Amino acid sequence: MRLDIITLFPNMLSSFFEESILKRAQNKQLVDVHFHDLHDYSQNSYGSVDDYAYGGGAGMVIGIEPVALCIDDLKKERAYDEIIYTAPDGEMLTQSTSNRLSMMQNIMILCGHYKGIDERIREHFITMELSIGDYVLTGGELAAAVISDSVIRLIPGVLSDETSALSDSFQNNLISPPVYTRPVEFRGWRVPDVLLSGNHAKIDQWRYDRSVERTQQRRPHLLDLE
Ligand code: ADE
Numbered sequence: 001m002r003l004d005i006i007t008l009f010p011n012m013l014s015s016f017f018e019e020s021i022l023k024r025a026q027n028k029q030l031v032d033v034h035f036h037d038l039h040d041y042s043q044n045s046y047g048s049v050d051d052y053a054y055g056g057g058a059g060m061v062i063g064i065e066p067v068a069l070c071i072d073d074l075k076k077e078r079a080y081d082e083i084i085y086t087a088p089d090g091e092m093l094t095q096s097t098s099n100r101l102s103m104m105q106n107i108m109i110l111c112g113h114y115k116g117i118d119e120r121i122r123e124h125f126i127t128m129e130l131s132i133g134d135y136v137l138t139g140g141e142l143a144a145a146v147i148s149d150s151v152i153r154l155i156p157g158v159l160s161d162e163t164s165a166l167s168d169s170f171q172n173n174l175i176s177p178p179v180y181t182r183p184v185e186f187r188g189w190r191v192p193d194v195l196l197s198g199n200h201a202k203i204d205q206w207r208y209d210r211s212v213e214r215t216q217q218r219r220p221h222l223l224d225l226e
Pocket of ligand 1: 131138139
């Protein structure tokens with residue numbers, strides 16, 4: 001997968017991609033991440049990319065020209081499966097969206113900004129708008145990092161034990177069951193006996209029951225999904 005991220009703050013994002021599983025995914029050449037600083041596409045000598053809002057009001061707005069030039073440049077090189085804009089009023093990111101995105105070849109993410117961007121960008125360039133929750137961040141960089149992380153770890157080969165992505169919470173619309181490791185007893189708190197029984201049919205049943213129980217308690221709406 002190739003991932004192009006357009007941002008006003010590339011430094012905010014770059015270190016995030018230099019660690020752990022995301023780093024390994026790039027080293028294995030399963031994902032190729034590129035950052036594009038919107039300031040590089042500024043149309044004036046100050047290097048600014050925002051301007052006053054038509055109609056007045058407080059706050060500046062990111063203009064359409066630098067964004068259009070940047071997106072056009074990238075689209076000249078390859079076709080994009082999705083051009084995503086991060087915004088609190090976008091569609092809520094879910095595991096099934098991440099699954100779908102993880103199978104794509106080329107994805108572009110335009111980080112939103114608290115100042116807002118010219119609406120024509122959203123109308124004419126963006127194919128998908130994603131939110132990571134009903135709260136407002138100062139910019140879309142954290143949202144882009146969250147989306148990228150949840151997608152990249154699902155690309156086949158990224159996780160060393162491929163089944164571990166399949167048993168994640170939210171795959172199959174169920175929350176994962178509790179897990180335990182040694183010691184078997186700590187301050188009198190014991191690991192459930194069934195997990196020590198060696199009976200795999202019973203263990204699978206116990207894990208499934210705990211998943212359903214947790215989902216009912218914590219995310220009941222997931223049980224109504226297809
Ligand atoms: N930008 C600001 N807040 C956001 C959110 N909750 N999700 C995605 N992008 C955002």
